[in-house]
Amino acid sequence: MTAADVHRAILAVWRIEQPRLITSLARVLRDVPLAEELTQDALVAALERWPTTGVPEKPGAWLMATAKRRALDHLRRRRMVGRKHEMVARDIEEEQQAMPDLDSALDDDIGDELLRLIFTACHPLISREARVALALRMICGLTTEEIARAFLLPDATIAQRIVRAKRTLSQSGLAYETPSGEELSQRLSSVLEVVYLIFNEGYTAARGEDWLRPRLCHEALRMGRVLTSIAPHEPEAHGLLALMELNASRTAARTDAAGEPILMLDQNRALWDLLQIRRGMQALARARELGGAGGFYALQAAIIACHAEARTASDTDWPRIAGFYGELAALVRSPIVELNRAVAVAMTEGPEAGLAIVDRLVGEPALKSYHLLPSVRGDLLHKLGRYDEARAAFEAAAVLAGNKREHDLLRRRAAAAGNAATSS
Amino acid sequence: MRFMYIVTSAHRGPPTAELLDAMHKLADREIKAGRMLDNGGLTPLATGARVRIIDGELSVLDGPFVEAKEVIGGYAIFELPGKEEAVAMATEFMQLHKDLMPGWEGTCEVRAFASP
Numbered sequence: 001m002t003a004a005d006v007h008r009a010i011l012a013v014w015r016i017e018q019p020r021l022i023t024s025l026a027r028v029l030r031d032v033p034l035a036e037e038l039t040q041d042a043l044v045a046a047l048e049r050w051p052t053t054g055v056p057e058k059p060g061a062w063l064m065a066t067a068k069r070r071a072l073d074h075l076r077r078r079r080m081v082g083r084k085h086e087m088v089a090r091d092i093e094e095e096q097q098a099m100p101d102l103d104s105a106l107d108d109d110i111g112d113e114l115l116r117l118i119f120t121a122c123h124p125l126i127s128r129e130a131r132v133a134l135a136l137r138m139i140c141g142l143t144t145e146e147i148a149r150a151f152l153l154p155d156a157t158i159a160q161r162i163v164r165a166k167r168t169l170s171q172s173g174l175a176y177e178t179p180s181g182e183e184l185s186q187r188l189s190s191v192l193e194v195v196y197l198i199f200n201e202g203y204t205a206a207r208g209e210d211w212l213r214p215r216l217c218h219e220a221l222r223m224g225r226v227l228t229s230i231a232p233h234e235p236e237a238h239g240l241l242a243l244m245e246l247n248a249s250r251t252a253a254r255t256d257a258a259g260e261p262i263l264m265l266d267q268n269r270a271l272w273d274l275l276q277i278r279r280g281m282q283a284l285a286r287a288r289e290l291g292g293a294g295g296f297y298a299l300q301a302a303i304i305a306c307h308a309e310a311r312t313a314s315d316t317d318w319p320r321i322a323g324f325y326g327e328l329a330a331l332v333r334s335p336i337v338e339l340n341r342a343v344a345v346a347m348t349e350g351p352e353a354g355l356a357i358v359d360r361l362v363g364e365p366a367l368k369s370y371h372l373l374p375s376v377r378g379d380l381l382h383k384l385g386r387y388d389e390a391r392a393a394f395e396a397a398a399v400l401a402g403n404k405r406e407h408d409l410l411r412r413r414a415a416a417a418g419n420a421a422t423s424s
Numbered sequence: 425m426r427f428m429y430i431v432t433s434a435h436r437g438p439p440t441a442e443l444l445d446a447m448h449k450l451a452d453r454e455i456k457a458g459r460m461l462d463n464g465g466l467t468p469l470a471t472g473a474r475v476r477i478i479d480g481e482l483s484v485l486d487g488p489f490v491e492a493k494e495v496i497g498g499y500a501i502f503e504l505p506g507k508e509e510a511v512a513m514a515t516e517f518m519q520l521h522k523d524l525m526p527g528w529e530g531t532c533e534v535r536a537f538a539s540p
Contacts, residue, residue, distance in 0.1 A: 005508075012508035016516075019457070057519060059512075218503055225458030252539050275462060275501070 006051050011143075014043045017060045018141040021067045023113035029071060032120045033166035036138050038074065042067040114139075115230045116178050118223075122191040125172055130165035131194045132201075133158050139226075140219040150216050151201065188231070192240050192297065195223045199244050204403070217248055228283065235292020238283045242301035245280030246308050249273040261405055265313040277308045299328045303340075318347035335364045336372075343376055351383040371400035375410060378417065387421035426461070426537040427502045427510040429517070432494040433530030443524040450517065454502070459513075463500035494531070510534050 018039060025035035042063045056062045121134040136142045142150070148158040179187045202216030224241035231237050253271035255261055284305055287298040303324045310316040325341035339361055346354020358377050367373045378393030394414035401407040439447070454460035466472075470488035477483075504510050514532045521528050 008506070008508045009512065012506070012512045015505070015509060016457075016512060060516075215505060218505070222458035222503070226456060229456040229458075279461065 003051065007047065009055065010043075010046050010050050013055060013059045014046060014063065015141040017063050019114055019117070019139065020060070021063055022138060023117050024064065025067055025071050026117060026120075027113055029075075031170070032117060032138070033170050034074070035071075036166070038070040039067055041070045112178065112230070114226065118191055118227070119178060119187055120169065122187075122194045123169065124187070124190045126165045126168055127161075128193070128197070130161045130168075131190070132197055133161045134165045135194050135223070136198065136216075136219060137162060139223060142219070150213055152213075188234055188236065191227070192236060195220050195227070196240060196244070196297070198223070199247075203247060214251075217244075217251075220244060221248060228286075233290065235287040235290035236295045236297050238287035238290065239292055239295045239298030239301050242280045242283035242287060243297050243304060245276050245283060246301055246304040249276035249280060249308065255405075259405065261409055264307060265316075269312065272308065280308065281305060294327060294331070296328075296331060299324050299331065303328075316347070318344055322348045335361050335366050336370070339367070339370075339373060339376055342380075346380055346383075351380040355380045355384065369400050371397045371402070371406070371410070373397075374400070375413075378410075378413065382413075382417050382420070385424070387417045387424060391415075391417035391421060425504060425506060425510075427504060427507075428535050428537065429500045429502065429514060430533045430535070431497050431499070431530060432533065433497060433528065434493050434495070435528050435530060439521075439528075440525045443520060446520045446524055447517070450520065451500075454513075459502050459504060461501045461503055463498065465498040466496060469495045497530075507534070507536065510536070 021039045021042060022032075022035050025038055026032050029035050029038075045066050046059075046063060050056070118135070118139055121138045122131045126134065133147055136147050136150075137144065144159050144162060145155055148155045151158070178184075198216050199220035202213050202218075202220065221241075221244050224237070224244050227234075227237040228241050249272050250264065250267060252273065253262065253267040253269070280301065284298065284301045287293065287295065287301070292298050293302070303321050306317050306321045306324070322341060322344035325337060325344050329337045329341055338357065342354045342357035342361070345357060355377070358373070358380060361367055361373060362377070364373075374393040374397035378390045378397060381387075381390035381393055391414050394410050394417055398407050398410035398414060401410055438444075451460060451463060468487075472487050474485045474487075474489065475482070476485070502510065502513060504513065511534060514534050518532050521530070
């Protein structure tokens, strides 16, 4: 084993244990940023010791004991602050004596604590970007460098976001607790938004790019699964999980051998991941059982489920999809949803009907630089035999496409439309 | 990355109650952590069958099989960031066997899926 192998092996163990470490410390310290710091200290200690001593037999227990010792040291240093901390210190000491026993480590149900941690990391007081970084760091155990690489940003940018977010958390004196009632659904939507942002960042990344980008999908999926197990009565948590599982099920089919994207209707459905589809359908069924069929994520999942259930592209139940898009459009009033509805309507009633919706969206400020608007328009125009207009639309779309592979695909479609125009 | 864990052992007979309990707790933790996607135990090999091709001849053999030594007892499917995590998980799982079922010998094979 090289030093780098040992380093990776230690990080691997740490990542499995990290949520338990941070939640246990947060429980006694009532301070998430501090708990996070001390958890990091335990990692540093492991990185210093384990390369010479070897990984201990019960690494989780070792990390827990070390982290709690750090917490205890920290509280001792602040003893003069007041008697209250002494009591907390005594609590930790008592807890520490009960540790590091394997059975209790396994018994310890951290569900509620973890939920509290997730709510804190995704607090609406923190900017959206910082919430994403904080969640990846505190819940998924990614390092600052890993987060930076995954988002194609400099380390310093992410480090700064995390520092600022932690400062906001510390200074605001936020109650470290699980919200309830009206506030719960508001706060939960902030959490789900963060998870979905992380998923999409990874999902839109083309293959062949840094492996850390697809890794974001896995972390988001994992967070979605965690949420559905610790907040099992929240339909939208199941809806989001369903949406992510069903989308991720197509990963292997989304690109060809050269890494070029393949549109969903052209994909080889034998490559769709049945295990993941099954999991997605179960999550969607659960969301519906809980009365959440009309939720923002559940509706999107329902649409993807229509595709997942179709054996071939021509079996797709387009009227049903158009109906779900109609419901979704009534719920969020988003031009992007409307654009998607146009596609489904075109498949149900013909390209003319779809184009009518798309044309109403041209000039929509929110879609000004959205490449899929001219791309969909080009597709419908092509189907209607209006090749010159289709070519122009695809070219406009190619200019707007941010991803090189998508750009190339649109150029090819523009060329095909151009050829069709000259030969017709 | 997705990994399959295949546990094989020559040991006959069920796990101890303590081991079973600890394995359930570990599985529960891993499901809640979103890492374990699927798992299952298999009924004894004696109740299974083997369909094989030897020397170009296809044959169907019902159990029990006299020559069987190492037998697959169960499997699990995990989604993890990489092989290091996969090995760490397997190590934790096997440590339970070492602690709670003395004398047990076996292998937990860790294999990455070819895709995705």
